[in-house]
Amino acid sequence: MIDAKVFSLLAVAELKNITKAAEMLSLTQPAVSHHISQLEKELGVTLFIRGKGRLELTGSGKTVVKYAKMMVSAQERLKVALFDEGRHLTRLRIGITHTAESNIIVEVLAKYGNDNPNVIITIITDTIKNLYTMLESYELDLVIAEGRPNSNSMSSLLLDxxxxxxxxxxxxxxxxxxxxxxxxxxxxxxxxxxxxxxxxxxxxxxxxxxxxxxxxxxxxxxxxxxxxxxxxxxxxxxxxxxxxxxxxxxxxxxxxxxxxxxxxxxxxETNIIYQKDFSHPEVLQDIMSIYKKAIKAKVKLRN
CATH class of the missing domain: 3.40.190.290 (D-Maltodextrin-Binding Protein; domain 2)
Structure with missing residues (x-):
C-alpha cells in the first residue's frame, strides 16, 4: 500500500548514504536518488543536505520521516489487525519506563493477560522520550510512565x-x-x-x-x-x-x-498515557482495577 519512495526515504535517513540504502533495498543507486527527488518535488521541500561526508536530514526532512514512520507502522499494524481479527485476538503494545518496570505494573499486565486469553501483550521498556515518540507514531498503544503527556493528541489516566x-x-x-x-x-x-x-x-x-x-x-x-x-x-x-x-x-x-x-x-504521578483515538477504553479500566487490587494486597501483606 505504501509507495516505494517512502521506504527509500527511510533507508537513506537511517544509513545517511544513498549507496548503502540502495544495497539494503536491493535497488540501484539512481533509483533511490530518483525516489528522493520525486518526494522532494511532490512535497515542495528539501529532505537532505550533505554534511561531513554523509547526508543529513533537513528540518522538513525530519518531519517527513516522522510521518513516514507512522505510515509504515500503521500499515504493519493493519496487517496484524486483519490477521488477528480472524483469530479473535487483540494485541496490545505497552511501553513502560525502567521505573515502572521495577514497580508492580508488569505483574498487573501479566494478570490482565491471564484474565483475557484473547489478548496478547508486548511490553517495551525504554526512556520516557523514546516511549512518547513510539506512542506518537502508533508503534505503541499505551505508555505507563511518570508525569503527564505534553501533546494535545494524547490523554492520560492517573494510575498512582x-x-x-x-x-x-x-x-x-x-x-x-x-x-x-x-x-x-x-x-x-x-x-x-x-x-x-x-x-x-x-x-x-x-x-x-x-x-x-x-x-x-x-x-x-x-x-x-x-x-x-x-x-x-x-x-x-x-x-x-x-x-x-x-x-x-x-x-x-x-x-x-x-x-x-x-x-x-x-x-x-504514574499515568496510563494513550492516543485520544485509542479504541479499547475497557482495557484502561481493567488495568486500573487490577492495579488497585494489587496495591491493596501488597499493603495487607506489609501489615
Whole structure:
C-alpha cells in the first residue's frame, strides 16, 4: 500500500548514504536518488543536505520521516489487525519506563493477560522520550510512565501517586537520622538514574524550586537499571534518590533505609498515557482495577 519512495526515504535517513540504502533495498543507486527527488518535488521541500561526508536530514526532512514512520507502522499494524481479527485476538503494545518496570505494573499486565486469553501483550521498556515518540507514531498503544503527556493528541489516566526518597545503605551513618538535609546529601556519593529519566527530572526541578542545582551534588555514577542502583546502595557504594514504591520491598526486609529529604516534597504521578483515538477504553479500566487490587494486597501483606 505504501509507495516505494517512502521506504527509500527511510533507508537513506537511517544509513545517511544513498549507496548503502540502495544495497539494503536491493535497488540501484539512481533509483533511490530518483525516489528522493520525486518526494522532494511532490512535497515542495528539501529532505537532505550533505554534511561531513554523509547526508543529513533537513528540518522538513525530519518531519517527513516522522510521518513516514507512522505510515509504515500503521500499515504493519493493519496487517496484524486483519490477521488477528480472524483469530479473535487483540494485541496490545505497552511501553513502560525502567521505573515502572521495577514497580508492580508488569505483574498487573501479566494478570490482565491471564484474565483475557484473547489478548496478547508486548511490553517495551525504554526512556520516557523514546516511549512518547513510539506512542506518537502508533508503534505503541499505551505508555505507563511518570508525569503527564505534553501533546494535545494524547490523554492520560492517573494510575498512582508516589514520591521520591533518599535510599541509603543500613551501614551508612545518615541511615540513623530521621531525614537527610540538602547539605548532608551533597556530602554523599550519589548513584542516579540517567539525566533524561523522569526521576532525575523531578529531583532537578524540585531542587530548582528551592534555588539549588543538581550540578552541585556529587553524582559518581549514572545507571538506567533501578535494580542495579539498589544493589549498589546495599553495598554502601553510594546513595540515590528513587521513587519510594520501587524500594518498599527492600525497606520492609531491612535491606536498605529510606529517608525523606528536608524541605523537598517530590510527588510523582504514574499515568496510563494513550492516543485520544485509542479504541479499547475497557482495557484502561481493567488495568486500573487490577492495579488497585494489587496495591491493596501488597499493603495487607506489609501489615
Amino acid at each position: 501517586t508516589d514520591y521520591l526518597v533518599c535510599a541509603v545503605a543500613n551501614e551508612n551513618p545518615i541511615s540513623k537520622k530521621p531525614m537527610v538535609t540538602i547539605s548532608g546529601l551533597k556530602n554523599q556519593k550519589m548513584i542516579m538514574r540517567l539525566p533524561e529519566s523522569g526521576t532525575v527530572n523531578l529531583f532537578a526541578a524540585s531542587l530548582e524550586s528551592i534555588n539549588e542545582s543538581i550540578d552541585d551534588f556529587n553524582i559518581i555514577l549514572e545507571v538506567d537499571n533501578i535494580a542495579t542502583i539498589k544493589d549498589l546502595i546495599r553495598k554502601n557504594l553510594g546513595v540515590s534518590v528513587l521513587p519510594k514504591s520501587t524500594c518498599m520491598d527492600e525497606a520492609r526486609k531491612k535491606k536498605l533505609t529510606l529517608l525523606p529529604i528536608e524541605n523537598m516534597s517530590m510527588l510523582r
